Amino acid sequence: MTNLRDLALNARAWPFEEARKVLKRYEKKDPEKGYILFETGYGPSGLPHIGTFGEVLRTTMVRRAFEMMSDIPTKLIAFSDDMDGLRKVPTNVPNQDMLTAALNKRLTKVPDPFGTHPSFGEHNNARLCAFLDSFGFEYEFASSTDYYFSGKFDDALIRVLECYDNIQKIMLPSLRDERRETYSPFLPVDPDTHEVYQVPVLHTDPKNGTIVYRHPDGREVETPVTGGRCKLQWKPDWGMRWYALGVDFEMSGKDLIDSVKLSSRICETLGAPKPETLTYELFLDDQGQKISKSKGNGLSMEEWLTYAPGESLSLFMFHKPKTAKKLYFDVIPKAVDEYLVFLDKFPDEELERQIENPVWHIHNGKPPASEVPGISFALLLNLASVCNTEDKAVLWGFISRYVPEASPENDPMLDHLVGFALRYYQDFVKPTKSFKAPDATDLAAMKDLRDVLAGLPEHTSAEDVQTEVYEVGKRHGYENLRDWFKALYQILLGQEQGPRIGSFFALYGLADTIALIDRALAGEDLSAA
Structure with missing residues (x-):
């Protein structure tokens, strides 16, 4: 009988390659915390977007690959940086004036422009969790606001204060001259206005756990760095979080390469090994521009799922994470049909080939049986085109004649594809x-x-x-x-x-x-x- 663990230890698919790096960290002994920690980060200054989903999905794939290799328990934390100050107003949300009036406040004190949650940060956190839940991800949500105010980060913040000068030596060479003059890893948070200040720190006191900073009105103010009275600049914050939580793996986009290097050095300065990291290429819109939460360019998760099943989006994320890919509506039909091909191949493959098949990773080793009887999404699009219809029954009339045993009841996956094809045809094919x-x-x-x-x-x-x-x-x-x-x-x-x-x-x-x-x-x- 083939040993699945042995196959995983030698498999070439990229999730296995990344998982082996994590496994190597604990060749000699298991982690003291008792589990392997995978982390993904989310900045809720804008609505969750498709890149956020891709990061959680890809990290989950590495996590599942690791679980095939080892019996060490695993955990995935989706961490929201909702203590950040709102520095600019996203262009793709309502009530712009209301958000403009709340600039520089921490996101969990910025009013929700949608009017559904106590704050903008909480609204975006809820949007993220709802989407991840809809895909069945196994994760723990963590809020920066909760971790700072509850004291979970207090010991790590005192440690940052103790290492203040060394962290400054890491950070200052990376900054512009004018930024160096006022830079501090600590950002005081005003308990009354909830503003996150970017101001000079005049004195540090590790013994008492306080700093003295110059308030925007010119006063010198002493404040504790614990209990939510300060937060860290995001690069020191990232390194502190890795140190405090014992993060073993985190991936990030190509635009954060330098940030990963700095945060890794900070983590090691605080006294913990840096995590294993994977740098992925960025998603681009149809004009070749980086997709941005604040701009709202490119495809949203909701838009993709309007025209195609979620599994096709997962396949798009699986393919070549280190290669830049354009992410716009034209890529959807190809992604759907590639998923159907991989799903159709899976049952007849040897086990060593199955674990390399993308559907193994998309479905955590248990892909469903293929229900589509040799009918591609492209075929359905052309059938919709020649019929020029919005009626699923019209397409099913042709399908049932072509494959008599097929029906919406017997083939729900195909029925969903028919609906997706009709919507895609009406919105993207018919007008052109x-x-x-x-x-x-x-x-x-x-x-x-x-x-x-x-x-x-x-x-x-x-x-x-x-x-x-x-x-x-x-x-x-x-x-x-x-x-x-x-x-x-x-x-x-x-x-x-x-x-x-x-x-x-x-x-x-x-x-x-x-x-x-x-x-x-x-x-x-x-x-x-």
């Missing part, structure tokens, strides 16, 4: 359809194709139909057969590309395909249903 008028070569080839299809049995296989379409293209002198298929897509579907045309003709039905070709040959407007 542009039909080409056939030229003389196209007309001759299409007449030939029509006659060939008319001579085939109605239930000819998709592969045989594809072969016949190829042969017609060859007979009519298309130098590149891709030009022949492109012409069919443009003339019959009003699109530049599509799925295998033989599969589409088989799904649509040869009789209906012949009727569609006849309409095109007659010069009818195919943009109408």
Whole structure:
């Protein structure tokens, strides 16, 4: 019998590679805290976005890979930096004036512009948790506000105060000249206004656990660094958190490479080993710009899930985390179909191949049985296109004829895909359809194709139909057969590309395909249903 642990220890998929780094930390003895701690961070100054989800998903994949290799318990904390001051107003939220009036207050004291929670920070935290819960993630939510005010960070904050000068030596060379003059790891939090001050620290007293800072009004104020009266600048905060919690693994984006280096040095200065880290490439919008919470550019999680199942989003996140990827609506159909292909392959693969298959990681080793009977998302999109419909029953009429045993009741996954395809077609395909008028070569080839299809049995296989379409293209002198298929897509579907045309003709039905070709040959407007 194959040992799954041995396979995991040698598997090449990136979650296993990262998990082996964590395992190596405890070759000699188990962690004193009794578990391996994976952490993800969230800055709730803007609404949760798809990159936040990707970080939790990818970290979970590493966590599950580790659990295949070791019996040491694991824990994942989703940590929200909600003690941060609101430094700028996100452009994608309502009540901008209200937020502008609350600038510099800690996020858990900034009013909620949506009016559903006591604060903007709590609103965004709730949005994050609701989304993560909907995917069934196993995690513990942690609030920076809670950790600072409850005293959970008090010992670590005193330790930062003890190491104040050494931390300054780490941080100051990374800052601009003007910033160095006033920089301190500690940011006093005004107990009355709840503002998070970026002000000079004039004196530190580790024995009494206090600092003296210059208030914006010019006064010198002494305050404890514990109990929520101060928070740390985010790079020292990150290093302090790793030290205080004993974080073993955290990933972050390419834009934080220098921050990871500084925070790692701070963590080690405080007296703890830095965590294992993974730097992932950033998601880009359709213009090649970095996706931003405050700008709201790129795809949101809700938008992706309007047009495709969550598993396709998980697959998109799984692929090549160290490679930059554009994240916009055009990538959705490909992600859906790739997921279906991987799911279909899984049952017939050997175990060592299964644990390399993305669906193993997406479904924690237990992917569901594939319910889709050889029908791709691209095929459904083209079926919706030629039918020009918003009615699922219309598409199911063709599907049931193509696969008689299929039904919405027996194949709920396929039924969901039908709904997604209709929405995607209406919003993204239909508005861009542009039909080409056939030229003389196209007309001759299409007449030939029509006659060939008319001579085939109605239930000819998709592969045989594809072969016949190829042969017609060859007979009519298309130098590149891709030009022949492109012409069919443009003339019959009003699109530049599509799925295998033989599969589409088989799904649509040869009789209906012949009727569609006849309409095109007659010069009818195919943009109408």
